[in-house]
Amino acid sequence: MSGNPLDLSSRSGTIASSKPIPSLNSPTTSTAGSSSSTFGTPKSSISRKKPLGLDISKSILKPTRAAPGLPGSSNSANGGGLTPRNNGDSIISEAEKLREEIANLQLNSSKSTNSSSSASASASASGNGGGLSLPDSPITNNSSHYSDSSTSNSHLTSSSSRKKDKSSDGNSSTTTKEKKKSSKHKDKDGLELVKDEDLEILSDLGAGNGGTVTKVWNKKRNCVMARKLILVDAKPSVRKQILRELQIMNDCNSPYIVGYYGCFPVDVHVGIVIELMDAGSLNDIYRQNGPVHIEVVGKIAEAVLHGLIYLYDVHRIIHRDIKPSNILANTNGEIKICDFGVSGELINSIANTFVGTSTYMSPERIQGAPYTIKSDVWSLGISLIELALGRFPFTDSQGNEEFSEDDDDDDDDGVQHDPDATLPLNTQKPNLNIEKDKKEKKEKRKSKGVSLAGGGHTMSILDLLQHIVNEPAPKLYSKKRSFPQNSVVFIEDCLYKDPNQRKSPQDLLATDWIANSKVTQDDLKAWALSTIGKD
Numbered sequence: 001m002s003g004n005p006l007d008l009s010s011r012s013g014t015i016a017s018s019k020p021i022p023s024l025n026s027p028t029t030s031t032a033g034s035s036s037s038t039f040g041t042p043k044s045s046i047s048r049k050k051p052l053g054l055d056i057s058k059s060i061l062k063p064t065r066a067a068p069g070l071p072g073s074s075n076s077a078n079g080g081g082l083t084p085r086n087n088g089d090s091i092i093s094e095a096e097k098l099r100e101e102i103a104n105l106q107l108n109s110s111k112s113t114n115s116s117s118s119a120s121a122s123a124s125a126s127g128n129g130g131g132l133s134l135p136d137s138p139i140t141n142n143s144s145h146y147s148d149s150s151t152s153n154s155h156l157t158s159s160s161s162r163k164k165d166k167s168s169d170g171n172s173s174t175t176t177k178e179k180k181k182s183s184k185h186k187d188k189d190g191l192e193l194v195k196d197e198d199l200e201i202l203s204d205l206g207a208g209n210g211g212t213v214t215k216v217w218n219k220k221r222n223c224v225m226a227r228k229l230i231l232v233d234a235k236p237s238v239r240k241q242i243l244r245e246l247q248i249m250n251d252c253n254s255p256y257i258v259g260y261y262g263c264f265p266v267d268v269h270v271g272i273v274i275e276l277m278d279a280g281s282l283n284d285i286y287r288q289n290g291p292v293h294i295e296v297v298g299k300i301a302e303a304v305l306h307g308l309i310y311l312y313d314v315h316r317i318i319h320r321d322i323k324p325s326n327i328l329a330n331t332n333g334e335i336k337i338c339d340f341g342v343s344g345e346l347i348n349s350i351a352n353t354f355v356g357t358s359t360y361m362s363p364e365r366i367q368g369a370p371y372t373i374k375s376d377v378w379s380l381g382i383s384l385i386e387l388a389l390g391r392f393p394f395t396d397s398q399g400n401e402e403f404s405e406d407d408d409d410d411d412d413d414g415v416q417h418d419p420d421a422t423l424p425l426n427t428q429k430p431n432l433n434i435e436k437d438k439k440e441k442k443e444k445r446k447s448k449g450v451s452l453a454g455g456g457h458t459m460s461i462l463d464l465l466q467h468i469v470n471e472p473a474p475k476l477y478s479k480k481r482s483f484p485q486n487s488v489v490f491i492e493d494c495l496y497k498d499p500n501q502r503k504s505p506q507d508l509l510a511t512d513w514i515a516n517s518k519v520t521q522d523d524l525k526a527w528a529l530s531t532i533g534k535d
C-alpha cells in the first residue's frame with residue numbers, strides 16, 4: 001500500500017485537517033477477572049450481519065470482471081489463453097509477462113505441501129524455499145521454465161509455447177536437461193508442485209474485496225486445499241510488486257502463517273493455492289458463534305504476534321492488514337495469519353485502503369506517518385477487542401447509548417422475553433412490542449449513515465477515521481462481561497495512540513496474559529471443533 005491513505009483531497013476529504021494525535025495516558029480499566037476452563041462457543045448469540053467494511057466496496061472490481069486493459073478476459077475460471085487485441089499493446093505485453101512470470105515462479109517453487117491439517121505441524125521457521133528465481137529476472141535467461149510451464153499450464157500464452165519449442169528440440173542433451181529439470185520441479189518431499197489442473201473445485205469459502213476463495217480437492221495428493229483467485233492489474237509497477245509478494249509468500253514457512261503451495265495465472269486472475277483452514281476466519285467464527293472466550297483470545301494474540309515477528313525478523317515485512325478476516329483457525333487448534341503484504345498490491349490498493357482495512361488502521365497510519373510493526377500491533381488490539389466483545393469496538397464518540405454495546409445484547413440469545421419477573425425466564429413469551437422497538441431502532445440507525453460493523457453502528461468513514469485519530473482508544477470493556485485484568489492491560493498496551501508508547505510484539509509476548517496462559521493445544525482444538533459444530 002503506498003502513499004498517505006488519508007490524502008482524500010481528490011475524493012471527499014477533510015481528514016487532512018485532522019488534529020494531531022493526542023497522547024493517551026489512560027489508566028487501566030478495572031474489571032473483575034473471570035475465566036472458565038471450557039472454551040466451547042455459545043451458539044447463535046449475535047446477529048449474522050454482513051462482514052465489516054464500508055459500502056464503498058460496491059465500487060471495487062470483483063474478480064469476475066476483466067481488469068482494465070487485460071486481454072482475453074473470459075469469465076471462465078480456468079480457461080482463456082491470451083488473445084491480444086490491437087489496442088493497448090503495452091498493457092497486453094505486461095499482462096503476458098505477468099502470466100509467464102507467475103508460471104515461472106510456480107515452477108520454481110520448492111515448498112513442501114502436506115494435507116491441510118498437518119502442513120503447519122511440520123513447518124519450521126527455518127525453511128525458506130530455495131531455487132526461486134527473482135521475479136524481475138529476465139525470463140529468457142531461463143528457458144527451461146517454459147518447457148514445463150507450457151505443458152503443465154494449459155492456459156499459458158502462445159509466447160511461452162514458442163519458447164518451449166525452442167528449449168526442447170528432442171536431442172539427447174535436452175533429454176538430460178529435462179531430467180534435471182523435472183527433479184528440480186518437485187518439492188523437497190519429492191512431490192510435484194500444485195498446478196491448477198490438479199485441483200477440483202469443491203465449494204466456496206468466501207469472498208473478500210479483491211478475490212474469491214474456494215475449497216478445492218487436490219486430485220494428485222488426495223487432500224483439500226484453498227484456492228484464492230485474485231484479479232490483477234497488470235501495470236508494470238504493480239506487476240513487479242505482485243511477483244515480489246508472491247515470492248515472499250512462497251518463501252514463508254512458519255506455523256503461524258497460512259501455508260502457501262503455489263500460484264498460477266488463471267485467465268485474468270492470479271490463482272494462489274494455500275492451506276485450507278477448516279474452521280475459517282475469526283471473523284466468520286465470531287459472527288456465527290458469538291464472542292470468543294477471552295482466554296482463547298489470548299492464544300489468538302500469541303499466534304498473531306509470533307506470525308508478525310516471523311514476517312519481520314525473517315522477511316523484513318510488515319503485515320499491514322491484521323483483522324479478524326485475515327486470522328484463520330483450523331480444527332487442529334492452530335491459528336495462522338494470511339494476506340500479508342499481498343493485500344497491498346494484489347488488490348486494488350486505493351479500494352483496499354478504504355474497505356475493511358481502514359477500520360483497523362492505527363492513528364499514525366491514518367495521518368500518513370511512516371508505517372511500522374507497531375501499526376500492526378494497533379490493528380491486533382482492535383481485532384482482539386472485536387473477538388472478545390463479538391462486535392467491532394468503535395462506537396459513537398459520545399458514548400451515546402444508541403451505539404452502546406447493550407444494543408447488541410438484544411441479540412445475545414436471539415429471543416426477547418416478556419419482562420414479567422413473576423414467571424421463570426424460560427416460560428416467558430416473546431414480547432412482540434420489543435421486537436417492533438428493535439426493528440424501529442435498526443431503521444433509525446440505518447438512516448444515520450454507513451454501517452461499519454456487526455453491531456449495527458453507524459458512522460461515516462470520515463467520522464470513523466476522525467474518531468480513531470482524535471478520540472481515546474477503545475478498551476476491553478463490557479457492561480455484561482468481565483475480563484481478567486491482565487487481558488485488559490494487554491489490550492491497552494496494544495492501543496496506545498502514540499506508537500512510541502505502544503508495546504512491541506516481543507514485549508507483548510512476555511506479558512502476564514500471554515506468558516502465563518493455561519490454555520493448551522487440546523483446549524484450542526476443542527474450541528475450534530465447537531465453532532464448526534463438532535464438539
Ligand SMILES: Nc1ncnc2c1ncn2[C@@H]1O[C@H](COP(=O)(O)OP(=O)(O)OP(=O)(O)O)[C@@H](O)[C@H]1O
Pocket residue numbers: 205206207208209210211212213226228258274275276277278280281283284325326328338339343355356357
Ligand atoms: N485458507 C483459507 N481457508 C479457509 N477459508 C479461507 C481461507 N482463506 C480465506 N478464507 C475464507 O474466505 C474469505 C475471503 O477471504 P479473502 O482473503 O479473500 O478476503 P477477506 O480477508 O475476508 O477480506 P478482504 O478482502 O477485506 O481482506 C475469508 O473471510 C474466509 O472466510
